[in-house]
Amino acid sequence: MTKIVECVPNYSISGNPAAMEQITLPFQTTKGVHLVNVEGDTSYNRTVVTVIGEPQAVKAAMVESAKIAVECIDMRKHHGEHKRMGAIDVVPFIPIQDMTVEEAVALSEECAKELHEATDIPVFLYSLSAKREQCASLPDIRKGEFEGMAEKLKDPYWKPDFGTAVHPTAGVTAVGCRPLLIAFNIDLNTDNRKIAAAIARMVRYSGGGYRCIQAGPVTLEDKGIVQVTMNVTDFTKTSVYRAFEAVKMEAKRYDVKVIGSEFIGLVSVDCLKDIAAYYLHVASKAEVTLNLEELVAYVSEQLKLHDFDASKVIEYHVH
Amino acid sequence: MTKIVECVPNYSISGNPAAMEQITLPFQTTKGVHLVNVEGDTSYNRTVVTVIGEPQAVKAAMVESAKIAVECIDMRKHHGEHKRMGAIDVVPFIPIQDMTVEEAVALSEECAKELHEATDIPVFLYSLSAKREQCASLPDIRKGEFEGMAEKLKDPYWKPDFGTAVHPTAGVTAVGCRPLLIAFNIDLNTDNRKIAAAIARMVRYSGGGYRCIQAGPVTLEDKGIVQVTMNVTDFTKTSVYRAFEAVKMEAKRYDVKVIGSEFIGLVSVDCLKDIAAYYLHVASKAEVTLNLEELVAYVSEQLKLHDFDASKVIEYHVH
Incomplete structure (x- = not known):
């Protein structure tokens, strides 16, 4: 059987089809990756993208998508009902087929590192990928939201796993493996x-x-x-x-x-x-x-x- | 309705009916207290006593029983398959009728204090009565057993809630409220x-x-x-x-x-x-x-x- 991973990135944007077309382009053009669903919510001002495919291909496309999203989204102008801390707010990886949790955790770590290096956004490893107890729960990491992150990250307790300072326009991102909900x-x-x-x-x-x-x-x-x-x-x-x-x-x-x-x-x-x-x-x-x-x-x-x-x-x- | 509490003290002794008669005497003679069961296990070298009744009466009888048990049991000579840290190893209080968990916790705290004052045995508050995370689980407190307690209690992390030094012959006791199992x-x-x-x-x-x-x-x-x-x-x-x-x-x-x-x-x-x-x-x-x-x-x-x-x-x- 082929290894299959699902990735469900949440972007802090909605009601902008042109930008979403750009942001999801890597998922449409990368071999081995399938774009399953794009669902925006205007009151949340948030779009949830569902992608599946071969693990390395999905990871590479995810990093490319993040690079584009940083250009399209300015968190300083973002309002919405859903709590959020960054342009690419959260990137969950879910093992679907012939893949262990350990393999999905390793993939999420690679993605977190590469996403940080490509965008300069600080990244927390969360859920099953969390290295520290306080990072297991996404709501705990996200507390304070985009506006409070600069202050929050000064505390060594909340040092990101990759990077240190908040990205001025794209905030903070959480990447991790979680079970399929x-x-x-x-x-x-x-x-x-x-x-x-x-x-x-x-x-x-x-x-x-x-x-x-x-x-x-x-x-x-x-x-x-x-x-x-x-x-x-x-x-x-x-x-x-x-x-x-x-x-x-x-x-x-x-x-x-x-x-x-x-x-x-x-x-x-x-x-x-x-x-x-x-x-x-x-x-x-x-x-x-x-x-x-x-x-x-x-x-x-x-x-x-x-x-x-x-x-x-x-x-x-x-x- | 009358408030009823159950108390299930575990004594590190068995196969000694004369001593058990002494140790359980306060449960037989205190008004408002009913001795339900006395069950010894020789391979465990341990006796579990089940008592119910009016909360203050049960607590008073329990403290009297502990005073007698200290005289009858010498942990330096105790062997048995069941893990144990003291002569009166554990004293669970279980709210049975018209009694809240909070009331049973308060009763267990009174008992812990009075038991310590009457016997000089250091006491940990455990289970629902625990004041610190590490004391919630009885097996965690008991780790090291009687023989390892003197060393263990030197660590401030394992400071008892009442008392400081291990009792030379009676060890350490845990007292607390827990649900009925x-x-x-x-x-x-x-x-x-x-x-x-x-x-x-x-x-x-x-x-x-x-x-x-x-x-x-x-x-x-x-x-x-x-x-x-x-x-x-x-x-x-x-x-x-x-x-x-x-x-x-x-x-x-x-x-x-x-x-x-x-x-x-x-x-x-x-x-x-x-x-x-x-x-x-x-x-x-x-x-x-x-x-x-x-x-x-x-x-x-x-x-x-x-x-x-x-x-x-x-x-x-x-x-």
């Missing part, structure tokens, strides 16, 4: 938000639930139902079928049924195989032999998924 | 230990499972089956019905069924009401109106419990 919502046959909130509390880690589940309630006014909305922060530890089965189990207390579910954003073949393995009664995903189309159909049926097809699977975009 | 085993209709191990991995925290579940496999040679053996370290966060339902759910993958379960040691009314509330389809334990006998019968039926009766419920022993 699965955003997963479950529909209940009730409009009682309190029930969704109670179930969310029971399945999420903070309420004594599963280790890698974050969850909350959401009301879908148009459908007249509520959802339990979840992030599965590491499906290799807490597989998604457990999130689904746990919500079904907790819903019984309220005589409520699960009537559907949906993935928001992309999932991976491994994530789907993990789910399929449970319902197929086999011990591990290695024993799941379904092809992509079959896998999508089978998991859709088991989880009552709507709005799901092969194009929502990361690996689909490699071909 | 529920030991719960689930029987599977298979003798395949690998299946119990795989299920244990999926339900326990370290494998991505529930926050407050520790689990492993065990083989019951006499019955020809395996069990998933679990500690629910805080049932107020991870209720026991979730442990049961999660094991049932994971077992389906292997076409295995849950055929029974058992509690090891004591449970509390609150723990049982939490379980009953789920199966009764009510939102919380406050809505469960069953009396003790009814509660025991109902939960036994739902969890297929064996070897369980009212005498295994802590509050039963108050009357």
Whole structure:
């Protein structure tokens, strides 16, 4: 199998198609790299780009893109609702296929070094790539935002892993390996938000639930139902079928049924195989032999998924 | 309702009924205190005493018991398989009824201070009573054991909360508030230990499972089956019905069924009401109106419990 990495850089810009075309050009022209998605949010004034491909090619294209972004974005003029500390705010690398976490961490370190050398932006290694405890959490690094970074970086505790002084127009960047985050919502046959909130509390880690589940309630006014909305922060530890089965189990207390579910954003073949393995009664995903189309159909049926097809699977975009 | 606290002191002694009679005498003679259980283990050379009752009375009896234990136990002559650092090795306080964690922490602090003043044994506040991060985990405090404590306590990092020097014959004691630990085993209709191990991995925290579940496999040679053996370290966060339902759910993958379960040691009314509330389809334990006998019968039926009766419920022993 080919090694595949996903990279999801967040740029502090939106509503500027010409600039985004420039910034994403390396992802469109570098061999072995596939541009999957570009999603801007104007109230956030932020654009999230999803790229996958061969690790070294993705890294090289990412560094090229950063060089262009530094020219296009001036943080001194940036306003937006989302917290941010730099033009290339964060660059997460996610191992997708035939790649260990250690390999993805090493790739992120190379990227951080090269990105710093090419742009003079100071870089923090964060999440699984963090070298120091205080750098594991992105919100902790980002606290103070662009405007507060010059002061913050004077403290040796907040010395970046590469570089020292804040870039005058591009701020600071965080680069790191993190697990693939699965955003997963479950529909209940009730409009009682309190029930969704109670179930969310029971399945999420903070309420004594599963280790890698974050969850909350959401009301879908148009459908007249509520959802339990979840992030599965590491499906290799807490597989998604457990999130689904746990919500079904907790819903019984309220005589409520699960009537559907949906993935928001992309999932991976491994994530789907993990789910399929449970319902197929086999011990591990290695024993799941379904092809992509079959896998999508089978998991859709088991989880009552709507709005799901092969194009929502990361690996689909490699071909 | 009356405030009830449980206290489970561990003494570094066993196989000496006369000494244990002395050491437990304050629990037998103090008004408002009930001696529930005395269980010695000769290979551990350790005796675990379970006491419940009115908080101030339990604390006073505990200090009296410690004064006697210091006279009876000489750690310089103590050998046993269980790690230990003192004659009164650890004194956990567990809030059982109408008592907050804060109140139990305050009680443990009073006990630690009075125990030190009465015996000259240095005391660490541990678990939920810990004042410093390094004191939260009992195994961390205990590392080095009795023989290594004199050296260990020279390091200011390991300064006890009360006292300074190791007691020459009684060592060091840890006192603190901790949640009630529920030991719960689930029987599977298979003798395949690998299946119990795989299920244990999926339900326990370290494998991505529930926050407050520790689990492993065990083989019951006499019955020809395996069990998933679990500690629910805080049932107020991870209720026991979730442990049961999660094991049932994971077992389906292997076409295995849950055929029974058992509690090891004591449970509390609150723990049982939490379980009953789920199966009764009510939102919380406050809505469960069953009396003790009814509660025991109902939960036994739902969890297929064996070897369980009212005498295994802590509050039963108050009357």
